[in-house]
Amino acid sequence: MRNLLPVLTVVAALIALWYVAVVPMNAQWAQDQARRAGQDLSLAALVADTMSQSRPRLPAPHQVATELWNSTVVEELTGRRGFMNTGTLSNRSLIYHGWVTLSATLLGFAIGSALGIALAVGIVHNRAMDASVMPWAIASQTIPILAIAPMIIVVLNAIGITGLIPKAIISTYLSFFPVVVGMVKGLRAPEQMQLDLMKTYSASGAQVLAKLRWPSAMPYLFASLKVAIAAALVGAIVAELPTGAVAGLGARLLSGSYYGQTVQIWSALFAAAILAATMVALIGLIQRATLRRMGMAT
Amino acid sequence: MTLLRESGGFQGTGMVLGLLMAVGLAVAGAEGQPEALPMISLLGAVLIWGFLPRTWGVARAAMLGALCAAILLAAWGLAGGPMGHPAFWAAVLAVWLGAWMLVALFADLPRRGGIAGTVQALLAPLTFGATLLWLWEVVVRALEVPRVILPAPSAIWARILRSTDVLWVDFVQTFVKGALSGYAIGVGAALVFALLVDRSDFLRRGLLPVGNFLAALPIIGTAPIMVMWFGFDWPSKAAVVVAMVFFPMLVNTVQGLAATEAMQRDLMRTYSASWGQTLLKLRLPAAMPFIFNGLKISSTLALIGAIVAEFFGSPTRGMGFRISTEVGRLQLDMVWAEIAVAALAGSLFYGLIALVERGVTFWHPSQRGR
Numbered sequence: 164m165r166n167l168l169p170v171l172t173v174v175a176a177l178i179a180l181w182y183v184a185v186v187p188m189n190a191q192w193a194q195d196q197a198r199r200a201g202q203d204l205s206l207a208a209l210v211a212d213t214m215s216q217s218r219p220r221l222p223a224p225h226q227v228a229t230e231l232w233n234s235t236v237v238e239e240l241t242g243r244r245g246f247m248n249t250g251t252l253s254n255r256s257l258i259y260h261g262w263v264t265l266s267a268t269l270l271g272f273a274i275g276s277a278l279g280i281a282l283a284v285g286i287v288h289n290r291a292m293d294a295s296v297m298p299w300a301i302a303s304q305t306i307p308i309l310a311i312a313p314m315i316i317v318v319l320n321a322i323g324i325t326g327l328i329p330k331a332i333i334s335t336y337l338s339f340f341p342v343v344v345g346m347v348k349g350l351r352a353p354e355q356m357q358l359d360l361m362k363t364y365s366a367s368g369a370q371v372l373a374k375l376r377w378p379s380a381m382p383y384l385f386a387s388l389k390v391a392i393a394a395a396l397v398g399a400i401v402a403e404l405p406t407g408a409v410a411g412l413g414a415r416l417l418s419g420s421y422y423g424q425t426v427q428i429w430s431a432l433f434a435a436a437i438l439a440a441t442m443v444a445l446i447g448l449i450q451r452a453t454l455r456r457m458g459m460a461t
Numbered sequence: 462m463t464l465l466r467e468s469g470g471f472q473g474t475g476m477v478l479g480l481l482m483a484v485g486l487a488v489a490g491a492e493g494q495p496e497a498l499p500m501i502s503l504l505g506a507v508l509i510w511g512f513l514p515r516t517w518g519v520a521r522a523a524m525l526g527a528l529c530a531a532i533l534l535a536a537w538g539l540a541g542g543p544m545g546h547p548a549f550w551a552a553v554l555a556v557w558l559g560a561w562m563l564v565a566l567f568a569d570l571p572r573r574g575g576i577a578g579t580v581q582a583l584l585a586p587l588t589f590g591a592t593l594l595w596l597w598e599v600v601v602r603a604l605e606v607p608r609v610i611l612p613a614p615s616a617i618w619a620r621i622l623r624s625t626d627v628l629w630v631d632f633v634q635t636f637v638k639g640a641l642s643g644y645a646i647g648v649g650a651a652l653v654f655a656l657l658v659d660r661s662d663f664l665r666r667g668l669l670p671v672g673n674f675l676a677a678l679p680i681i682g683t684a685p686i687m688v689m690w691f692g693f694d695w696p697s698k699a700a701v702v703v704a705m706v707f708f709p710m711l712v713n714t715v716q717g718l719a720a721t722e723a724m725q726r727d728l729m730r731t732y733s734a735s736w737g738q739t740l741l742k743l744r745l746p747a748a749m750p751f752i753f754n755g756l757k758i759s760s761t762l763a764l765i766g767a768i769v770a771e772f773f774g775s776p777t778r779g780m781g782f783r784i785s786t787e788v789g790r791l792q793l794d795m796v797w798a799e800i801a802v803a804a805l806a807g808s809l810f811y812g813l814i815a816l817v818e819r820g821v822t823f824w825h826p827s828q829r830g831r
Binding site for chain 2: 166168169170171172173174177220290291293294295296297298299302304307309310311313314317318321322389390393396397400401404412413416417419420423425428429431432435436439440443
C-alpha cells in the first residue's frame, strides 16, 4: 500500500501526457477540415475537435474508454446481435473476441506448462537430457519463435486442422520454454545438505521429487507461469493475424488497421492488456495463497 | 543387467534390439531391405559398444570415436538407400537410439577445463541437434511428406544457397534497419530515463510497478498503430521495437541502480564522492548484471517485434513480409530459410551480448567457476 500514491501519480501523469499528445497528433486533420470549410479555428475549438474525431491518429483516452464500454456492455445488452436479444455473444463485441483469444490462450498455456514441467523433471533426473536438451531450450529463447506462427497456421489449415487448435499450438510453444527453464532452476533449488538428508532417509528418486524438489520449486514455478501466460496471450493474438481476421483480438487489430479504425485498434489493444493483467494477477493470487499455505510467503 | 545401469545402457540395448529386428525382417524376406553398408556399420556399432571399456582412458576414447564413426556411417547409408519399409524403420530406430546413447556417453565424460572443456560441453547438444535434423530429413523423405507441409532440411539448405541475395536484402531491412536501430534507441532511452527516475525515490516506487505491468502486456499489438503513424518502411518497425524493449530495460536498470548496499554507499559518502562519481564508480558497475539481463531479454524482443510488425504492412522486402507472402504462395522452403536466418541472427546477437557481459561483469558469481 506504501506504493499506492506513487503508482497513482505515475498513471495520472501518463494519462495527462496522452491527452496532451492527442492535440498535436490530430491537429493536422482538424485544421485541414477547417481550411476546407473556410473557417478559422480558435484554440479551444481545435482542442475540442482533436478530442472527438471519429478516425483520429491518436484517440483520446475517453474515446477508447467509451468504445470499450460500448463494444462490451452496451453491445451485449442492447445490440441487435447482443446477448440479451439472441442468447449468444455478439460477434461485434469485444467479449466475444476476447473469449475466442482467451480460450486459445488458456488451452495453449495449460498444455505448454504441463509439457514444460514434464520436460524439466526429465532434465533434472537424466544427465543425458540435461546435456543435450537444455542448451537447445536456452538457445530457442533467443530465436524469434513468433515468426513461425503464420506457417504453422497455414500448414495446419492445409491438413484440415482449423479453429482453436493451431492457435493453441503457438501459445503452447511460447509458454513452454519459460516454464522449462524456470522449473529446471526450481527443481535444482534444494541445497546439497537437504538432498543429503533425503539420502539418509533412503528416499527414492520419486520421493525426493515429491517431498523436496517439487515444494522448493514452487516460487520458480509461479514466476515462470506469469511469464508463460503473458507469452501465451501474445502467441494467440499473433496467431490470429494470418487467418484473415475472422475472430479474436488479433483479428480486431488487423481489421482495424485495414479500415483505419484507430479507436477499434486501441480498444482491442486495451482489451488485450486487461486480459493479460487479469491473468497475471490471477496467477499472482494463486501464488500468494499457495505459498502462504506452504509457509513460504514472504 | 548391470549393463542397463551404465549410462546409455537402455539406449544401447534398444539399438541392439532395433538391429536384430531389421536383420530378422531382412532374413524373413521382407521387401526393400536396407543396403549392406548401414547394416554392417550398425553391427559394428553394437560390437564396439559391447566391448567399450568401463574406465576412462585412451582405449575408451578410441572406442568412442569408432562408435561415432559407425553410427554416422549407418545414418549416412540409411539416408541414401531404399526407404520406407519395415526393416528400414527398424534400422532408423537403431540409429536413433545409438545416437541417443552417444549423447548419454558424452554427457558422462569427465570434466575438463579450457578449450577442450568448451568443445566437450558442445558435443552432447550438437549430437542431439544433428540427430534431430537427420531424423527430420529421413522421415520427410521416407514418408514423402509434401513440400507444402514440411520441406526436408536439405531442401531448405539448397534454398538458402540459391537465394542468398533475397535473404540478405530481407536481413538488412528487418534486422539492421528495423530491429537494431529500434533496439539502440529503445535501450538508450530507457537507460537515460532510468537515471532520471533514479534521482527520486517517489518516482521509482511509482514507476517500477507500472513498468513491470506494462512489460507484461502484449505491446506487439501496437504494431498496426505504429505502421499508421510512421508509414510502411522501417521507421514503424523500429518504433514497435522501441516500445517493446523500453519497459523491460527500464525496470531492469532501475532495479540494478538500487542494487548497491547501504554500507557501500556510506563508504562513497565518507570519500565525499559526488553523485556522478558514486554513479560511475559504484552504482553503474553494480547495476551491470541487471542491465545485461535487460539487454538480453530485449535482444529477443527486438527481432520478434521487427518481424511481427511487418505482418501489418511493409515495403516488398523484409523477413516478416517474406514469411507472410511465401506462406501464401506455399513456398515453405523459403519460409524455413528465413526462419533459419532469423534464428541464426537472433542467437548471434544474443551470444555477442553474453560475450560482452562476461567481459564486463567478470566479478559476478554467475560468471565464475566455468
